[in-house]
Amino acid sequence: MHSDTAASPLFYGRFSDGRTAGATDVDVRLGASGVEVMRKGALPLVWPYAGLVAAEPLSSYAVDALLSSPASPGASLFVGEGLFARKLAEKAPHLTTRAQRWQHAKPWLLATLATVAAAIAVWALDLSPARTIAGLLPDRARSAVGEQIMTEMSGDRPQCDAGPGRAALDRLTTRLAEAAGDNTRFKVVVSDWDLMNAFAAPGEQILLTRGLIEKAQSADELAGVLAHEMGHGIERHPETALVRAIGLSAALELMMGGSSGTLANAGLFIAQLAYSRDAERAADAEALRILAKAGISAKGFASFFRRVQKEEEGSGLGKSLSSLEVLRTHPVTEERLRVVERTPDYKSTPALDEKEWAALKSICGAARPKPDKVRPAKPAPPPRDI
Amino acid sequence: MMRPVVTEPPAADASSPVPVRLSWLHPAGLVSLGLANLALRILTLNVYHFWGETEVRRRIWSAVRLEGEPLVYTGTGRELFAGFLVVFGLVLLPLTLTGAAAMALPDPGSSLIRIALSAFVFYLTGVAVYRARRYRLSRTRWRGIRMSLGGNSWRFGWTYVWTLALPFGVALFGPGFLAYALTGGDRDAMAEAAGPTIGTTVLAMLAAFWILPWRSIKLQGLLVRDMRFGDRPFTFDAPAGPLYRRYAAFWAGSAVIAAWLCAALLGAATPEALAGLTDETDTEKMANALRFVVLATFALGLAYLLYYLVSASYRAFQFNHFASHTHFEGASFRGTATGRGLVRNALGNFLLWLAGFLIGLLALLGWMFLAGTVLALPPESAGGQAFLLLGLFLLFASMALFRPLIQARTTGYLARNLAIDGKVPLAGISQGDDHNLRRGEGLAQAFDVDAF
Structure with a gap:
């Protein structure tokens, strides 16, 4: 039988047949084609190297080895000598740590390469999967989600709906919406909120704050801001941002093994902040188109921009703390300002007449400069998006 | 050549009991191993995590020896990954989405849904404890003989919930309900009784903690009695009495620490200190608030440390108590863990975790x-966001750098004291039933449950 075994030393081992928890002493030898197990009073077993399974990968630290083989289902062999493990590693290299790690990692390394390549392609070709999905969402779903977001954003602040003010706002909205075309119906809500802000939610819904309306010096200025938000809505920016945020947080959750609540939320938070420069530029372009079509001067839009930018520069310590530049995604206004200010003049009429504008100004009741006692809405206040 | 038949010559003493x-x-x-796992996790966007964890387990299982022969872990990375994907898709994602949708609803619907979700997650945590134990045992062999856990995880989850929810629920709502019943719902009488009612509630809540020793024995009993090695069951007969004698000191110590923490936090939480938390315009107020936050964090940390020290000797006693009342065939276990030993182990583990965290922080920076500086990526661009996400992932993965060593230290401490x-x-003892589990413990991973 195994005549050419002089080269391999004999090792002492313990053999279990896998049917009971008993064990017997055996002699073990590393033969030419497999591990040879010699039991007293029974024929020797040969476990071919190719199918061998080790309880732990064979490393250079190994002090023993525990093996099993498809040749003897259920059985196991324990050899308590480091030398055996090292000699075995030479004969059956697939049992080594290195080989096993490579075997397990290889498909995923390739998958990662493919993913990175796909991501680079998406980025380089400016394909936006989020935008595509956002475009496919049915109107009802967009409105429902948008309504939830509007409620969430305004928190427990009341809505402003003082009769004549509301009528004036509706007239302005209709004038701009008709200019925007496509029969898009916009829903504009004013929130009794000191913060100066305006933002668009999915389903062509727009939230304006009392702070913003008070800050605006003419109906043309407000029309500019409103047209800009309508631009976001027409371009489906809110929907796109939402889809992207959900996708990113799901990806992060997957990447971190599902036990990453806080980190995933951090990712979501960062991703949610406002739109990119490109999106802002697109909304500006849309706004200028709407204003021109509606016959409202773009000068108001420009002057409002100018004032906001000045304030930004002259902001105090508290403000700069609450608007960490790293997390802020809002574009440099200088560049956008130039685009808006360069708009050629055209024939225009005021966005609203004096009376209407006065009514809109007091849509939240008589102007009352009071400190904001209401706590901020659950997510951090959105970055100014105008 | 005839294929050799695996048989064992019948020895005279083969089936007689032997010491183990x-x-x-x-x-x-x-x-x-930790470094290799970290590198491969980063290069595979974390997917290798499951295979890395499997290699760690194979090493740790092998380190536990019975009669000098290792335990064998036969689980695979593929099973863990599949378990995770299933739980992610069927549990985690729907729960997260429902929670997010509920946030936008008006109250009380929103709060009710969120409370129900929390209760459900609590229940799933119990189920996860059982399922993780079952998976790990079914993938554990010694001399080729499998271990198993043969009971019902949903029933275990239910016990896990009611043994805590019932006593604490009664303590929280009982006194108020009693006051309502006694005063017949009269507003003025209820207001008059508010002080005693609140006092009784606090005392009842403190008393409710006394359910914990009984609960731990109940749960441990369910886990141990369902456990088998091959075809033989384990038995468990721990009485609660000895545990209660030790619990008294632990409970009193924790109550003192909790009282001190409440006093310290309430003392420091002056209106001036709190004003700066919501007002970001006043630097002086913000400095006060910052001082308060630092103090509160320090107090919380100190309280946790003290609590840990007080709890360690109780937990060691519990481990030993459980061990000595766990029997298998003619043998019993004997635990020799000490509070000192547990503290030393935890301290070492904390330092290792901290080292990994600091390395991760450096990597993130x-x-x-x-x-930001070299590539000048604008933070709002897609590239900038992807970079930040990868950086956070880097930190997250690095925190696990010394995890293999931490797991081995903890398992080793318990094995050396058993x-x-x-x-x-x-x-x-012959081979028992194969419960034919195909997937790993995704649920336990999702809720951060660890069998050890």
């Missing part, structure tokens, strides 16, 4: 420096 020695052979090379007294008829 339990020992621990500390595995070498765990730091390099380096990464952001690369993004002995088997008496004799076991090893040759009479």
Whole structure:
């Protein structure tokens, strides 16, 4: 039988047949084609190297080895000598740590390469999967989600709906919406909120704050801001941002093994902040188109921009703390300002007449400069998006 | 040549009971294993995590020796990954989405849904504890014989919930309900009784903690009695009495620490200190608030440390108590863990975790420096966001750098402090049922449950 075994030393081992928890002493030898197990009073077993399974990968630290083989289902062999493990590693290299790690990692390394390549392609070709999905969402779903977001954003602040003010706002909205075309119906809500802000939610819904309306010096200025938000809505920016945020947080959750609540939320938070420069530029372009079509001067839009930018520069310590530049995604206004200010003049009429504008100004009741006692809405206040 | 038949010559004493020695052979090379796992996790966007964890387990299982022969872990990375994907898709994602949708609803619907979700997650945590134990046992062999856990995880989850929800629920709502019943719902009488009612509620809540020793025995009993090695069951007969004698000191110590923490936090939470938390315009107020936050964090940390020290000797006693009342065939276990030993182990583990965290922090800072200064990626661009996400992932993965060593230290401490007294008829134990689990413990991973 195994005549050419002089080269391999004999090792002492313990053999279990896998049917009971008993064990017997055996002699073990590393033969030419497999591990040879010699039991007293029974024929020797040969476990071919190719199918061998080790309880732990064979490393250079190994002090023993525990093996099993498809040749003897259920059985196991324990050899308590480091030398055996090292000699075995030479004969059956697939049992080594290195080989096993490579075997397990290889498909995923390739998958990662493919993913990175796909991501680079998406980025380089400016394909936006989020935008595509956002475009496919049915109107009802967009409105429902948008309504939830509007409620969430305004928190427990009341809505402003003082009769004549509301009528004036509706007239302005209709004038701009008709200019925007496509029969898009916009829903504009004013929130009794000191913060100066305006933002668009999915389903062509727009939230304006009392702070913003008070800050605006003419109906043309407000029309500019409103047209800009309508631009976001027409371009489906809110929907796109939402889809992207959900996708990113799901990806992060997957990447971190599902036990990453806080980190995933951090990712979501960062991703949610406002739109990119490109999106802002697109909304500006849309706004200028709407204003021109509606016959409202773009000068108001420009002057409002100018004032906001000045304030930004002259902001105090508290403000700069609450608007960490790293997390802020809002574009440099200088560049956008130039685009808006360069708009050629055209024939225009005021966005609203004096009376209407006065009514809109007091849509939240008589102007009352009071400190904001209401706590901020659950997510951090959105970055100014105008 | 005839195929050799695996048979064992019948020995005279083959089926007679023999003593079984339990020992621990500390595995070498765990730091390099941690490094290899970290590198492969980063290169595979974390997917390798499941295979890395499997290699760690194979090493740790092998380090536990019975009669000098290792336990074998036969689970695979593929099973863990599949378990995770299933739980992610069927549990985690729907729960997260429902929670997010509920946030936008008006109250009380929103709060009710969120409370129901929390209760459900609590229930799933219990189920996860059981399922993780079942998966790990079914993938554990010694001399080719499987271990198993044969009970019902949903029933265990239910016990896990009611043994806590019932006493604390009664303590929280009982006094108020009693006051309502006694005053017949009269507003003025209720207001008058508010002080005593609140006092009774606090006392009842403190008393409710006394359910915990009984609960731990109840749950441990469910886990141990369902456990088998081959075709033989384990038995468990721990009485609650000895645990309660030790719990009294632990409970009193925790109550003192909690009282001190409340007093410290309430004392520091002056209106001036709190004003700066919501007002970001006044630097002086903000400095006050910052001081308060630092103090509160320090107090919380100190309280946790003290609590840990007080709890350690109780937990050691519980481990020993459970061990000595766990029997297998003719043998019993014997635990020799000490509070000191647990504290020393935890301290070492904390320092290792901290080292991993600091390395991760350095990596994150380096990464952001690369993004911001060298590559000048604008933070709002898609590239900038992807970079930040990868940086956070880098930090997250690095925190697990020394995890293999931490897991081995903890398992090793317990294995070194566990002995088997008496004799076991090893040759009479045969293979038991295969419960044919196909997936790993995704649920436990999702809720951060660990069997150890």
